[in-house]
Amino acid sequence: MKFINIIGTTGSGKSTLAKQLAEKRQLNYIELDDLLWLDDWQESSNDALFYKLKITMENAATGWVLDGLYTRTVPIILGRADTVIWLDYPFHINLYRLTKRTLGRVISQKKLWKNSNNKESLKMMLSKESIFVWLMKSYPKNRKKYFNLMQNPAYQHIQFIHLTSPKQTRHFLDNLRGKSVSN
Known part of the structure; x- marks a missing residue:
């Protein structure tokens, strides 16, 4: 487990x-x-x-943990990943976490990412392009997409770890050994 991709619908806790x-x-x-x-x-x-993705992955040649997977990045990321961890939580957990995270960001007005000036806003939160609309649209599609990835013969070199609850994820993380020479 040296090149790891964390996948899941928005709000699942990938980051x-x-x-x-x-x-x-x-x-x-x-x-x-x-x-x-x-x-x-x-x-x-x-x-x-x-280009940015390939350079970032190459600069992390000793290993990386990458959060997220866009359809257009599947060949690049899954072509190099040895492990994919899918956070496949019930919809209500994702919705709760997304609500808590988004409201916190709206209040704090903290930049979301270091390389852009983007911030959450109440206007955006309530718009047709809202992250909540995205969750409702993408949740069932992502589940189907991720199941298909797990079954795809092109990705059988990857160890897929399917976690279905926050408790299961905590248990996985708590029981994972740190880095060792044999890993």
Whole structure:
């Protein structure tokens, strides 16, 4: 477990687990959203995103934990990952966590990522492009997509770890050994 991708629907806790796992395993943490988003909620072009992703992964040659997976990045990330951890929690858990996180960010007005000026806003939270609308649309689609990835013959070199509750995830993390020479 040296090149790890954390996947799951928004609000599942991908970033939190990725940071904890990177620290425990002494691996580099890569935040996919930070590579995608430019200032003022503009997205990087595919070419720019792919370039930034490849360079970041190459610069973390000793190992990385990457949070997130966009459909367009699947070949790059899963072509290099040896482990995928899927946080597959019930919808109500994701919704609760997303609400708590988003309200906290609206109040704090803290930048979301180091490489852009993006912040959460009440206006955005209540818009048609809201992260909550995204959760409702993407939750069932992501479950199907991730099940299909696990079954895809092209990715059988990957160890898939399917975690279905926060308790199961805590148990996994607590029982994971730190970095060792044989790992």
